[in-house]
Amino acid sequence: MNHGAVERSILTPLTFIQRNAKVYNHKIAITYNQKHFTYSEFAERINYLASALRQAGLKKGERVAFFCFNTPSMLEAHFAVPLAGGVLVSINTRLAPQEVAYILNDCGAKFLFVDTELANIIRPIQNSLETVKQIINITDIEGFELIDGEDYEAFLQIGQSHPLSWIITDEMETISINYTSGTSGKPKGVMYSHRGAYLNCLGEIIETTLTSESVYLWTLPMFHCNGWCFTWAVTAIGGTHICLRKFNPANIWKLIQQHGVTHLNAAPVVLISLINHSDCPQSLEKPLTITTAGAPPSPTLIEKITKIGAKIIHVYGLTEVYGPYTVCEYQSDWNNLNSENRAQLMARQGVPYISADGLRVVDLYMNDVPADGKTMGEVVMRGNMVMTGYHNDSEATERAFRGGWFHSGDWLCCMKEKKDTPIRSKERN
Amino acid sequence: MNHGAVERSILTPLTFIQRNAKVYNHKIAITYNQKHFTYSEFAERINYLASALRQAGLKKGERVAFFCFNTPSMLEAHFAVPLAGGVLVSINTRLAPQEVAYILNDCGAKFLFVDTELANIIRPIQNSLETVKQIINITDIEGFELIDGEDYEAFLQIGQSHPLSWIITDEMETISINYTSGTSGKPKGVMYSHRGAYLNCLGEIIETTLTSESVYLWTLPMFHCNGWCFTWAVTAIGGTHICLRKFNPANIWKLIQQHGVTHLNAAPVVLISLINHSDCPQSLEKPLTITTAGAPPSPTLIEKITKIGAKIIHVYGLTEVYGPYTVCEYQSDWNNLNSENRAQLMARQGVPYISADGLRVVDLYMNDVPADGKTMGEVVMRGNMVMTGYHNDSEATERAFRGGWFHSGDWLCCMKEKKDTPIRSKERN
Incomplete structure (x- = not known):
């Protein structure tokens, strides 16, 4: 295009810190112990x-x-x-x-x-x-x-x-x-682009409802998909990072209370140890949004977490797609279900993030499998939330990108689409 | 890049309707009278x-x-x-x-x-x-x-x-x-790109806190910057559009109540007629976010709107930047001010949207003007939230884009930066 950058700036998370150094200059970006x-x-x-x-x-x-x-x-x-x-x-x-x-x-x-x-x-x-x-x-x-x-x-x-x-x-x-x-x-070294990271940040902010008032506790390792891009996303929205050197349930409940934590991400196994810990409160003082992935959270876990007043967001993804890619998007008519049935639906996956592109479940010949609750297929994805490839391994990249889609290696079956909602039950291969 | 579209999809609002036709297929997208x-x-x-x-x-x-x-x-x-x-x-x-x-x-x-x-x-x-x-x-x-x-x-x-x-x-x-x-x-015909529209949508969703539960009332004309991109943004997030053929204060208060409207956008002059109307409630039943631009809302107006329980977001922009470009980003320490002083700060502008890029206030030679509360300068902007140019008028485009920045034609002075926060008082030229 003409006029170079006037109408088109580079998408990169670097924009966010540049902006917020001014917008939120006196606001706490990071809290770590007494610092x-x-x-x-x-x-x-x-x-x-x-x-x-x-x-x-x-x-x-x-x-x-x-x-x-x-x-x-x-x-x-x-x-x-x-x-x-x-x-x-x-x-x-x-x-x-x-x-x-x-x-x-x-x-x-x-x-x-x-x-x-x-x-x-x-x-x-x-x-x-x-x-x-x-x-x-x-x-x-x-x-x-x-x-x-x-x-x-x-x-x-x-x-x-x-x-x-x-x-x-x-x-x-x-x-x-x-x-x-x-x-x-x-x-294998999964390469993320500046553009992909930027768009993922906006996607995470929207899907997990981060705002500048958010206080994010670092229970998820930052080495894991750059902390699902929350390293950049929490900074982007001007929230506060609460750093955490090591996982310790008692310490986490203390930090949640002390800093008014509003968001944390963790695998279900971590949540189980949190929810069953003796310091787990009967009821939270402040709304807390917990985003979970890695394995489907059990309906029991979802019920327990909901009971203390936390909101659970169940996502699915993998390293090659910057962390979460699909979300079990809550449907307002689930409010009418009892908590057990609702938790069962919330344990399923899922629909692509707002910033994601295509998602299909296909057989070996790239045909979509029928949504019959039994035919297994592989999850394939494409678009801005997919890695640019494996570092120094074009052969593996080509294999993963065959047929123009990223192949996750995750096989599952599609549930019969109740009211056409593409809710999927996931079983990792 | 290799592998074409696997790791890079086109940014366009078309993605949003494609996604939500599946994700929210049975949810109401549009309500208009009885339809x-x-x-x-x-x-x-x-x-x-x-x-x-x-x-x-x-x-x-x-x-x-x-x-x-x-x-x-x-x-x-x-x-x-x-x-x-x-x-x-x-x-x-x-x-x-x-x-x-x-x-x-x-x-x-x-x-x-x-x-x-x-x-x-x-x-x-x-x-x-x-x-x-x-x-x-x-x-x-x-x-x-x-x-x-x-x-x-x-x-x-x-x-x-x-x-x-x-x-x-x-x-x-x-x-x-x-x-x-x-x-x-x-x-002049201001051209918007698919990329710009897409990024603006995500920006509007984040800055005005739209969610899939949002109910958006169309008080702002859609012919005005494509309704500040809310035509696409409300659809993107899976919210509900409440269409409105013509502006009528009594009808608007009725619709807000009837449909549980959560968001609307309007110029201050429209808000004045709303807030002074006899049907204006003492206190709203449901949180309502009002985004306003076109002229700075008076502190009195902000106070009145806040009093009925609505939240006001004050933005600034123009057609050439897809509508809003800067926002008076609320600072949590303003909670400690009395409502009059707080309203005075909320009446000012502003910092660039999360999805925006540079913003400067410059003299005729593209030098930044001092933030002394008196030296006037022109607002210039650049990046993905700037138009791609004027249709069939490369001369006007070049003039507007001189020096590598879009020239707004709006002259103002920068306030002395209290605690370094770049709050600006705006006076349209």
Whole structure:
């Protein structure tokens, strides 16, 4: 088009922190234990980290790995690495040393940031890291031995606090690579684009009803699909992140009460441990929206959660689609059902997110399977909420994208469409 | 990118009706007097109209003009015309015959749909219409003489109810042209893109907190910036449109009560007539969000509206930026102010929408003016919420886009930034 960028700006989550550093400058962006960062402080620390990375030699498109917990530096990385022009690789903290080594070498990380508690995972593989030029220690809690390398806060000081100009020129450029668990074969690096991340943020804000008053508790690991893009989405809407180093049910109920948490995301297994904990309140003081995925929540779990006054949103997705892709969109006529029948419907999936595109359930020949409650088919998806491909593995990408659709590997049957509502029962293969 | 559309779908409002025809198929999409249309009926009627237009000879990119009130056919047009491959031109119903003729000729409309009450505006100019091939009468109320031409419902029957494949291939293609009021010189045709309209929808949903439970009353004309994109946005979120042929305060209070209206948009002058009407309730039964723009609402008006239990969202924009572009983003610490001081802050502008990009206030040499509460500057904007240009007027487009920013023609001064919040006082030039 003519006139370049006047009528068309790049879709990237970087817009959000740039905007909210001004709009919500004095508002708390991040709370972590006794520490608080306002949006302008958050933006400043992002500028420090991004400029430090450039100063330390990061070039456009190079990978920066973070191997740490849900601490503020992980949030900073989600904006600073792309702002510096790099690609963020957040690594699962539960992996064994050899798995971490594989990922670091496969993505070709140039920088590695490590929480000192995880140094013992890195130390044995340090000599086999082929591309890492610099290791930076994140000392979040004391008592662990550092790896030979800079300290995070000292590293930031190489940089400066002023806004940096963006390096991104195409919204389809990669913003992050997230590795699959690799239950079959080696883990694969799933590439997210700036455009996809941006649109996912707006989708998550709308589907989980985030507002600038939202207080989001980090029960979901940020290394998991960039925290289902909530790292960017909560920042986008100007909400408050409550960071959480490790999962502990008693601590979570305390934080919910203390900070007036309005939203959290977690797998059903995590919710079960929360709801059955002795500190679980009879009734919540403030509305709480819980978004859950990973496996269908049982109707019993849904009933229990609803009973304490929380709202449950049941979603389905996987790493290749930025986390959640479909949602069990609540239908107002379910209000007339008893709680058990309602919970049964809420345990099913689902319809595509507002920001998603096509969803089909197909047989091996790409024919839609009948909605008869018994014929199994594979879930296939396409559009802006689908990864751009697997890093350095065009063969796997082509296989996953065969027939012009992303193949999830999840097989299920479609329920007979009651009143034509495409409610689906899911069984992971 | 490789793999074409698997990881990148076109951003267009057409996605929304395609999705919600399935997700909310049995839910009411449109209520108008005693008529109701579910989402699947709405989608079906859109398919009828789109296929009828193609059948009648509409080619890709050709213009289809609608000259009618806020009736269901106007909503149908917002999806059917782009689905057919055309460009929608909604014409201000308050214009004089010569102005309407100018617009129809300037945009080169091939089809013209006219509410029979407005036939008397068209009849005197019929011979001067250079490009219109067919006129279709929308008989919404009886008693007016038809123009020689087909009836709307009969025209639909040329088509069929099945989903049509899209013709759009680039999200920057034009979806609609909206004419400026043209206070200085001739009206100009402001072109909106599919991408811009899509992103605006998500922005409006987020900023005005629309949900699938929302009931939106059409007090704002749909011919005005496509109803600030709410024609598409309310459909996108699966809310219910309450159509309204003409503005009448008593009727509006009745409709709000009867349908449980949750959202409406209107200029302050309209709100004044509403709030001072004898049917205005002391206190609303259900939360109501009123989004207002066009002129700053007075603190008195804001106070009165707040008192009956409605929430006011004050936005600023113009036709060239799809309607609202900035919002007086409520800051939670304003809760501590008395209602008068709070209303004064709420009467100011503003910060860019979440989906918007840059906003500056500049002097004639594109330098930012100081925020001193007195130096005047012009509001300039850029990004996805800016038009793609003026139809058939590259000279005016270049002038408006000089220096890489869209020049609004609105001059104002920036307030001293209290706590750095960029609150601005607006005075239209």
